[in-house]
Structures are given as structure tokens and as C-alpha cells.
Amino acid sequence: MAEPFHCGFVAIVGRPNAGKSTLINALVGEKVSIVTPSPQTTRNRILGVANRPQAQAVFMDTPGIHKPLSRLNQQMMAFVRQALDRRDLTLLVVDASVSFGKGDLFALELLREYRARSILALNKVDAMRKTRLLPLIDQYSKLYEFEEIFPISALQTEGVEDLLDAITQRLPEGQPLFPPDFYTDQPERFLAGEIVREKLILNTRQELPAAAAVRVESFEESDRLTRIHATLIVEKESQKPIVIGAEGKRIKQIGSQARIELERLFPPKVFLELYVRVEPDWRNSRQAITALNYGSETG
Ligand SMILES: Nc1nc2c(ncn2[C@@H]2O[C@H](COP(=O)(O)OP(=O)(O)OP(=O)(O)O)[C@@H](O)[C@H]2O)c(=O)[nH]1
Ligand SMILES: [Mg+2]
Structure with missing residues (x-):
């Protein structure tokens, strides 16, 4: 059998x-x-x-x-x-x-x-x-x-x-729920934002508490180029220079690290544009949380 x-x-x-x-x-x-x-x-x-x-x-x-x-x-x-x-x-x-x-x-x-x-x-x-x-x-x-x-x-x-x-x-007996090549349900747009957020945290974690977020404003894919425009959201005006860095060095670093990884996901080329924006108390705003995909299905 x-x-x-x-x-x-x-x-x-x-x-x-x-x-x-x-x-x-x-x-x-x-x-x-x-x-x-x-x-x-x-x-x-x-x-x-x-x-x-x-x-x-x-x-x-x-x-x-x-x-x-x-x-x-x-x-x-x-x-x-x-x-x-x-x-x-x-x-x-x-x-x-x-x-x-x-x-x-x-x-x-x-x-x-x-x-x-x-x-x-x-x-x-x-x-x-x-x-x-x-x-x-x-x-x-x-x-x-x-x-x-x-x-x-x-x-x-x-x-x-x-x-x-x-x-x-220990899982129940039964047929597969997903096709064998499927491995995640995340929309590409969200995945792109997460990769940018990873690089943002890695480059700012000593100075910024868990107060930053990334919102993907636009995501346009064509044969040769994926254009991504994302906003790095911080809570206070004083956090903006931390993300940008002296002469914009840090945001450039975040962008280039993210782009290298994004190009593996969306080959051959990614054009990534990053902005920094202050949104006071976004962690308590239902609207901001929903826009960031952190609003749960039940919440
Ligand atoms: N040495 C060691 N470090 C690990 C191991 N697994 C994870 N880490 C490190 O632990 C840190 C946290 O890993 P994550 O996978 O982000 O942990 P998490 O539980 O998902 O964290 P949250 O999403 O914040 O809840 C990272 O720096 C990892 O590299 C391990 O097996 N050994
Ligand atoms: Mg985790």
C-alpha cells in the first residue's frame, strides 16, 4: 500500500x-x-x-x-x-x-x-x-x-x-493544499517592502528603536525593469537624519543593499527610489497600520 x-x-x-x-x-x-x-x-x-x-x-x-x-x-x-x-x-x-x-x-x-x-x-x-x-x-x-x-x-x-x-x-493525512512550486502567499509588493525594511533595520538598529516602517507606494513591473518607490516611515523629526545619514550615505547604503536582493527576486533590473517621511505615532494609527499590511483580518 x-x-x-x-x-x-x-x-x-x-x-x-x-x-x-x-x-x-x-x-x-x-x-x-x-x-x-x-x-x-x-x-x-x-x-x-x-x-x-x-x-x-x-x-x-x-x-x-x-x-x-x-x-x-x-x-x-x-x-x-x-x-x-x-x-x-x-x-x-x-x-x-x-x-x-x-x-x-x-x-x-x-x-x-x-x-x-x-x-x-x-x-x-x-x-x-x-x-x-x-x-x-x-x-x-x-x-x-x-x-x-x-x-x-x-x-x-x-x-x-x-x-x-x-x-x-504529525500532520493530518490529506492531499496537498498548494501546488508544489508555491512557497509563499505574500504579494510581490509586500515582499519588496519587507526586504527594504530588513536593510533599514540592519543599518539603523543601534539608533532607532522598532519605530520604523516601509510603505511601498508603487510597484511597476515590465520585462526589463521593476520600478519600486517606497517610503521609509519614522515617528519623529529627529529620526529622519538617522535614516538619511551624513550626506545621504546611509539611505544610499540601505537602497543599494535592498536593490541587490530585489534584483534576485525581480530580475534583471530594479530601480528603487526611497523617501523618508515622519508620521508621528503611526504605531497607534489604524489607517497607517492597515496601509502597511499589518492590519489583521480580524482587527
Ligand atoms: N547563533 C545563532 N543565531 C541565530 C540562530 N537562529 C537565528 N539566529 C539569529 O537570531 C536573530 C533573530 O533571528 P530571527 O529569525 O529574526 O528571529 P525571530 O524569532 O523571527 O524574531 P522576531 O521576528 O523579532 O520575533 C538573528 O540575528 C539571527 O541571525 C541560530 O540557530 N544560531
Ligand atoms: Mg521574525
Whole structure:
């Protein structure tokens, strides 16, 4: 008898900076979600599909679990809940290289609330002493009934294939939901904005808190050229020179780093135009949040 096909939704959840987006990219084998060393990089639900001969796992990357203060943060947590509502299985990602804290208990509370069947990925084992691993596994298995616990390094794609096997085995039997060449549901326009935002964060993160956003104003594709016009949004007048830099050097750097990556997605050539704009308190504006694609389906 032929082996059954497994297919289902997997919610990837965890604290900010745990490595969820790095992991979804490793699982899918494509960059579907941007990654930076700053917490709260991911702001909505990012879908990424991993296809194997006998399985299709539909992963949902989500913003880091935190207590929300601004409207933006409330929306971000709404995306976490949407993913948990929809999942067949939950993958909790923990940064094992930092010590256990209140935020970890808060994440576990959320799993309990959803009575979520969960697998635990203890990530960043490349950056920790191996002797800390067993006590940590012990601690987590006392706190929650995980189906399995995997030490992994998402960055070095260590343990990722075994993790994927364990996941797909636990997905319901059924036909694939998406065609085999489909790996994300993000519109190209949004993806372009995310790449610009990644470079913006990477170049300004020491000076700017998580207060910046990128809005794609226009996206025009033709055979030879993709023209993208995006606005870098900051909250205060004093943040504008940080983004622009001396003699415009920094914004130029952001633009050229983004363009190199965008040209791989939209070959052969991308023309990228960036502007900086101050939008006071945009993180509490429903209109701004919706325009940025951070408005959840329920919010
Ligand atoms: N050493 C090490 N670093 C990692 C690993 N996985 C992720 N990182 C780093 O951790 C940082 C955060 O990674 P992300 O994937 O953006 O984390 P996230 O959980 O998606 O973060 P938010 O979107 O802010 O919730 C980045 O600097 C990654 O390079 C790993 O296995 N080992
Ligand atoms: Mg992320």
C-alpha cells in the first residue's frame, strides 16, 4: 500500500528574536521572512510551504510573543492568535542561548490556553554550552507536555530536516493544499517592502528603536525593469537624519543593499527610489497600520 500523504498548518511561535523567521526560511529553503538581530522584526503572519515527496507542511511565521502596548503590537499579537487558531500543530521556538525568563513562561501560557499539540525547538545550540542543554530539556518537559523536543541551529540548518520529519508525521493525512512550486502567499509588493525594511533595520538598529516602517507606494513591473518607490516611515523629526545619514550615505547604503536582493527576486533590473517621511505615532494609527499590511483580518 502506498504511504499516505500528510498535509497541514504549523504555527511557528515564540518570543521575539528566538529565530522563528530564520527557521521558517531554513524549513522552506527560500527566504520568505526577513531576519535581523532586533526583536520584533516580524510584524504579521508569513506563510511558507515546505514540500516533501510524502508531505506538505504549511508554516506560519508570526511576530514574537510579547505583552502589547501600542496598536501595532496588539495587531501583531492578533496574528499570533490567528495562526494558533488555524494550526494543526504548533512549533514553539526558544532561544536556548539566553537564560529562561518570564517571557518564556508567558509563551507557555499561550500554548496552554490553546491546548496546543506542540513540538519544541531549542534553537541557537551553536551559540551555547552543550552542558546547558540537558537541564533545559528537563525544565521544559516539566513545564509543558511537548510531543517532542529538538535542539537545533536554524542558522546552520542543523537538526532542521529531522525536525521537519517529526512535524510532517504529525500532520493530518490529506492531499496537498498548494501546488508544489508555491512557497509563499505574500504579494510581490509586500515582499519588496519587507526586504527594504530588513536593510533599514540592519543599518539603523543601534539608533532607532522598532519605530520604523516601509510603505511601498508603487510597484511597476515590465520585462526589463521593476520600478519600486517606497517610503521609509519614522515617528519623529529627529529620526529622519538617522535614516538619511551624513550626506545621504546611509539611505544610499540601505537602497543599494535592498536593490541587490530585489534584483534576485525581480530580475534583471530594479530601480528603487526611497523617501523618508515622519508620521508621528503611526504605531497607534489604524489607517497607517492597515496601509502597511499589518492590519489583521480580524482587527
Ligand atoms: N547563533 C545563532 N543565531 C541565530 C540562530 N537562529 C537565528 N539566529 C539569529 O537570531 C536573530 C533573530 O533571528 P530571527 O529569525 O529574526 O528571529 P525571530 O524569532 O523571527 O524574531 P522576531 O521576528 O523579532 O520575533 C538573528 O540575528 C539571527 O541571525 C541560530 O540557530 N544560531
Ligand atoms: Mg521574525
